[in-house]
Structures are given as structure tokens and as C-alpha cells.
Amino acid sequence: MQAVCTIHDIEDDSAREFQVDDQPVVIVKRDGQFHAYLNWCPHLGIELNFMPDQFLDSDNQFLICANHGALFEIESGDCLSGPCSGDALLAVPLEVREEQIWLGEVPQPA
Ligand code: FES
Structure with missing residues (x-):
């Protein structure tokens, strides 16, 4: 695993993108928990966002694909x-150790 950032780098109900192993990975924080996904929409296999670090819908309830609104x-x-619908983002293994966020191997789309 590799350390990518600290828990203070991402605010609650927000997301940030990091390059990990040359892959774009989104880390999102919700209710104090962190989740990481490959920035890859299962619809067309393209990145989710148009604007840097803009990955949430207007209510910060969901991750949204800016292309067609998934x-x-x-x-x-x-x-x-x-x-x-019915498909899913590809999760990246994530662990928090002593305020550092560590990511595991970034999955490749099939
Ligand atoms: S590319 Fe994401 S919804 Fe179409």
C-alpha cells in the first residue's frame, strides 16, 4: 500500500482526486469514513468529472458522473x-493509519 494524503486533506462530504500508479483515484469522505474509487464511469469507461475535484451531486449525497448524470x-x-444503473465504481482498498490514508492496488477495468 502507499500513503496518498492525510485525513485532514479531505473535508467531510467532499472528494478529491489523486494520481496513484498513474491512475486517477477519487477519495471521498462521508460521516468520517473514507472511500476510494477509480475515476472511471462504468457507462462509457471515461472519467466522472469535468471540473477538478468535483465528484458529488448538488446535495453532496452521491458521487455523480458529469457526463450523463449517473x-x-x-x-x-x-x-x-x-x-x-446496477453497475458499480471500482473500489480501491483504503486504510487509515495514524492519520494517513493508504491505498492498495488500483483495479483495472475489465
Ligand atoms: S459516462 Fe458516466 S453516465 Fe455516461
């Missing part, structure tokens, strides 16, 4: 609505 549950990455 909504993903923050905790699971499951697509709840949109063209890839």
Missing part, C-alpha cells in the same frame, strides 16, 4: 440511477 452511492460505489 449517481453512485458513496459507501458502496453502486450506481443507483443513470445509464449504468
